[in-house]
Amino acid sequence: MASFVDRVVLHVSGGTGGHGCVSVKREKFKPLGGPDGGNGGDGGAVILRVEPQTTTLLDYHHAPHRHATNGGNGMGDWREGKRGETLILPVPDGTVVKTRDGEVLADLVGAGTEYVAAAGGQGGLGNSSLSSQKRKAPGFALLGIPGDARDVVLELKSIADIALVGFPSAGKSSLIAAMSAARPKIADYPFTTLRPNLGVVQAGEVRFTIADVPGLIEGASEGRGLGHDFLRHVERCAALVHVLDCAALETDRDPLKDLEIIESELDRYAVDMSYAGPGGEVVPLNERPRLVALNKVDVPDGRDMAEFVRPELEARGYRVFEVSATSHEGLRQLGFAMAEIVREARELLKTAPPVVAPPVLRPRAVNEKGFVIRREEKNLEPLFRVLGEKPERWVKQTDFTNDEAVGYLADRLAKLGVEEQLFRSGAKPGDTVVIGEGDGVVFDWEPTMMGGAELLASPRGTDIRLAEYVRPTRDQKREDHQNRKDARAAAREELEAERKAGIWTESVNYKHSGPKAAKNDGATDTGSGGDAGED
Numbered sequence: 001m002a003s004f005v006d007r008v009v010l011h012v013s014g015g016t017g018g019h020g021c022v023s024v025k026r027e028k029f030k031p032l033g034g035p036d037g038g039n040g041g042d043g044g045a046v047i048l049r050v051e052p053q054t055t056t057l058l059d060y061h062h063a064p065h066r067h068a069t070n071g072g073n074g075m076g077d078w079r080e081g082k083r084g085e086t087l088i089l090p091v092p093d094g095t096v097v098k099t100r101d102g103e104v105l106a107d108l109v110g111a112g113t114e115y116v117a118a119a120g121g122q123g124g125l126g127n128s129s130l131s132s133q134k135r136k137a138p139g140f141a142l143l144g145i146p147g148d149a150r151d152v153v154l155e156l157k158s159i160a161d162i163a164l165v166g167f168p169s170a171g172k173s174s175l176i177a178a179m180s181a182a183r184p185k186i187a188d189y190p191f192t193t194l195r196p197n198l199g200v201v202q203a204g205e206v207r208f209t210i211a212d213v214p215g216l217i218e219g220a221s222e223g224r225g226l227g228h229d230f231l232r233h234v235e236r237c238a239a240l241v242h243v244l245d246c247a248a249l250e251t252d253r254d255p256l257k258d259l260e261i262i263e264s265e266l267d268r269y270a271v272d273m274s275y276a277g278p279g280g281e282v283v284p285l286n287e288r289p290r291l292v293a294l295n296k297v298d299v300p301d302g303r304d305m306a307e308f309v310r311p312e313l314e315a316r317g318y319r320v321f322e323v324s325a326t327s328h329e330g331l332r333q334l335g336f337a338m339a340e341i342v343r344e345a346r347e348l349l350k351t352a353p354p355v356v357a358p359p360v361l362r363p364r365a366v367n368e369k370g371f372v373i374r375r376e377e378k379n380l381e382p383l384f385r386v387l388g389e390k391p392e393r394w395v396k397q398t399d400f401t402n403d404e405a406v407g408y409l410a411d412r413l414a415k416l417g418v419e420e421q422l423f424r425s426g427a428k429p430g431d432t433v434v435i436g437e438g439d440g441v442v443f444d445w446e447p448t449m450m451g452g453a454e455l456l457a458s459p460r461g462t463d464i465r466l467a468e469y470v471r472p473t474r475d476q477k478r479e480d481h482q483n484r485k486d487a488r489a490a491a492r493e494e495l496e497a498e499r500k501a502g503i504w505t506e507s508v509n510y511k512h513s514g515p516k517a518a519k520n521d522g523a524t525d526t527g528s529g530g531d532a533g534e535d
């Protein structure tokens, strides 16, 4: 038998973007007709969508890895690569999306509600899109980048109006069967119900759903029995009904004691604060309205017990119903009392602001401005880490086997101000610069490399980036240090001014690199590729 799955870890990844194409238009009598390489298509996204027909997460339990399709590569003649298809994953109403650490990402309630679980990767620009006044026929294109890859946890919370809680074998499933058309499994051994049953009840004008929460016992809130996993199913209910077994055979049990144990379990169970209860605000589980159903009064002992505890329960403020799932005694009254609570809760909902916060959609911020430089230390040598959405993405788009592509990357970085900021952060030629977290992409920093201008300007077959870096002598270092010391006061002032002006820098060790390095001559006035209209 297929089991009910209400929690799965889903591994999703968006499609990789297609690569841009390098191509040159060829026509008769027009051998060099300009670049015509098309752009790669974007990778498809993975989207979770509430579909009313979907009732379990079972599919994802069986196949937890889901990928959207990749974008196609661009082609000559300005043909764009095909877009990757969006992969829509249907989920049941009431699915909560979390990270593995339990952070709620989205609360999917209502048919059609969507959440982008993994964005697709951007397609790379073809050489036709990269051409500019300065770079008429680019001999390179941008690579498509991988889509997001994430693990998300899906949890299902049934959205029943009324939850039946009680000890195993109290008769919860029997009551659902007696009051609705649902036919849950019923047997007189504990933990018969392994998943919550849902039944639809019609009482007068009001139609509502009831669900049972299986296996609540002492310690359930700490994970004993089966109740812990299932308590989350009652988080959204408008009211609770205590089903108390008046004919339990165990001598150490009585309805009052059972009720107290269940109540203390509910107290201990922390209601997920992502859910706003009826009325808009969060109503803790232990403060929701509740009724008491004293069950099994068809049994003579059960009737006696019910009559015995009734006054005490009423004294505690509960509305009490003596019922029998077997003979159906008292069910009508219980049904109408439930309906009344549901009607009131729905009334509140109408006047209140929307109950469920819209899902938190976090598409990738492709247009986010800026970056920061973090100064670190590795093997006693300084290391400068460039962090920012753009630089990190650009690096992924770069074909490092193609010099022109590397030059273009350098242009982009320089144009964004990375080079200048490296200087300001105290980076010196030869220092290690890493783009991105972790190992990222590592450079031995040569300022001119970042400028890229010299690369284009240098004679064919040479590349000044490869010219050897001459280590400064001790005296030179000392002099350099002195210069910097003098400049430090000025630098501090400058930094302060920048801070006031709202210019970012995370660098803890801000140093002015002295007049020599104050300006990166020539880097910005040539071959700037940023005018290709991308980013």
Ligand SMILES: Nc1nc2c(ncn2[C@@H]2O[C@H](COP(=O)(O)OP(=O)(O)OP(=O)(O)O)[C@@H](O)[C@H]2O)c(=O)[nH]1
Residues within 6 Å of the ligand: 166, 167, 168, 169, 170, 171, 172, 173, 174, 175, 185, 186, 187, 188, 189, 190, 191, 192, 193, 194, 212, 213, 214, 215, 216, 295, 296, 297, 298, 299, 323, 324, 325, 326, 327
């Ligand atoms: N005599 C009598 N027996 C009942 C009544 N309601 C339930 N039972 C019996 O009690 C036993 C347990 O009933 P269930 O409805 O399965 O109990 P449950 O609360 O769903 O139990 P779990 O699923 O284990 O949590 C079954 O043998 C039922 O036939 C009732 O009103 N009268």
Ligand SMILES: [Mg+2]
Residues within 6 Å of the ligand: 172, 173, 174, 185, 186, 192, 193, 212, 214
């Ligand atoms: Mg049951």
